[in-house]
Amino acid sequence: MNLLNHTLKYLAFALLGIISVWAVIFYVNMLDEVYDSLDDGLDNYKMLIIEKAHADPATLRKTEFAEGNYEIREIDPGRAKHMKDVHKDTLMYMPYEQDMEPVRILTTSFHIDDKYYELKIISSMVEEDDLIEDLLYALIWLYVALVVSILVVNNLLLRKIWKPFYHLVGQLKSFRLGRNQQLNPAATNVKEFKVLNESVAALVQHALDTYNSQKQFIENASHELQTPVAISINRLELLVEKSGMTEADLETVGNVIQTLERLSRLNKSLLLLSKIENRQFEKAEPVSINSVVADLKEEFADFAAYKLVAVNVAGDASVDVIMQKDLTVIMISNLLKNAIVHNHTNGFVQLLLSENSLSIANSGANAPLDGQRIFQRFHKSAAGNSHTGLGLAIVKAIADLYGFKVTYAFDGRHIMHIDFRMQQDN
């Protein structure tokens, strides 16, 4: 339920209450006014009838209502002395309606000379049940009209008024950190929306600043780490050269050097990753994937031969992309390297070039990998500590940078597929 109809729900209940209370008060007041007016009329009649009776004694003989609206009866003076004017409701048979109908009756007394008379005057009255029924229908119509008009106004007018809000929400929905997006809030004169726009803009800016400084920090940290690590390796090498070490010592130093080399590679990968994410590789150029693949196949030939893995390239499609050359090479070489490393003896790697895509399939473990998690940083599916766990994260980062799509599939072979067409949702 959206906000507009949500308010309407409460408004509808509130209106129901307000209108009901209002109806009761209105009815009571109106009836009071009607009685007041009737009673005034009856009092007026009383005056006129008494005056007429003084002038024309024949009037005193009208002892039945019949066609008139009053009757006069003589009463004894003792009773007359205690009589006061009484207005009250009563029922009387109406031949026209063939029913007992409510009437207002005034009972009073007067005297002419020494004779006392009782005078009753009637006036036909509002039929309360009819009145209530009419009022009820009127109110139901009023209520429906109000709710419908509020609904219409909400949906036409408020929708327009809330436009800046929906505009902002739409932008926030597609906002992702690290995609270099800017928020463009709609211009508005409404104070609340202005505040909202400004607050969100400030929040987003702060998040971006923090994110960027974090990225910058990672880059700087990896950068600063490079030289000390390299120097440590160099010093160890110098140490080995200088002193006559035993083989056991050499092995220990060799292990330390290897560990440091690993640290250095890890650091290099991190640096590369943050450089990609900081978009520091801007110069795109036309790159032929075919020639990159051919070069890399050659570059990895010795390694593949050592691992007894056969690498072959198939497909005659010519695949050309516009991207930074180094990144193209890094992306494909990481995939190729993985395909060779995570393989078994006498295994194979098949590179297939087809229109706008490259797939790299390899033999290996006979179970699919977790297609979601393998692209995460430091996700390691296989044992073996010489891998940084960043190779596929780098592939993903490069693909994201250019809007390519990298997917993993398993059909007995492990298949990495790069779609070089720019994806819409990126």
Added chain:
Amino acid sequence: MKILVVEDEESLAQVISESLVIEGYSVEAADTFVSAMQKLLANDYDCILLDIMLPGGSGLDLLRELKSLGKSDNVIIISAKDSVDDRVTGLDLGADDYLPKPFHMAELTARVKSVIRRTAMPDSHLIVVGNVSLAPEGRTLSVNGQSLAVNRKEFDILAYLIANRNRLVNKASLAEHVWGDRIDQSDDFEFIYSQMKNLRKKLKDNGADLEIQAVYGIGYKLVQA
């Protein structure tokens, strides 16, 4: 042979100096723009290792100064700022080579030797060690005057080891130099071994008096037998 190391990071300058001293060079170091400028104006060096970011100024300005003196062709830029722009600017200003930090000492040694060979002996195209001679331009190898056929990688391995002869060469450094740095994390470089085996066999069969020793767990060392 005199080498000037212009580098503000003290420990790196130290390691570079130590390594080059082992190679028999006389090494001076400068750690600021001003001291580097003073040394450059006062002395002639056979090779200058130049950092770009220095306290007091940019190494590129030093390079401009050297260029105006006609002495920029034996400069190797060593910079952590491995941006394409710096590289292009540096090489445009006449620097001979560009080595991004961090680097292996063996790589630096090879580059320094190559620079010195080109500037000091421009007419000599051969590197001769024992009975083995290497022609870097033609990428050919001969033992005892007899030409010996080797593939590209075998040649690169040998050239690199010869440049660092009698020195320990780390496997990682060798792999990076010969196979490129993309091969980096591949199973601790065991794959180097088969090319190495072939090369050793060829050298031995042809009576070369060079021997490639394996330094357990670390790398290789080429010595004259």
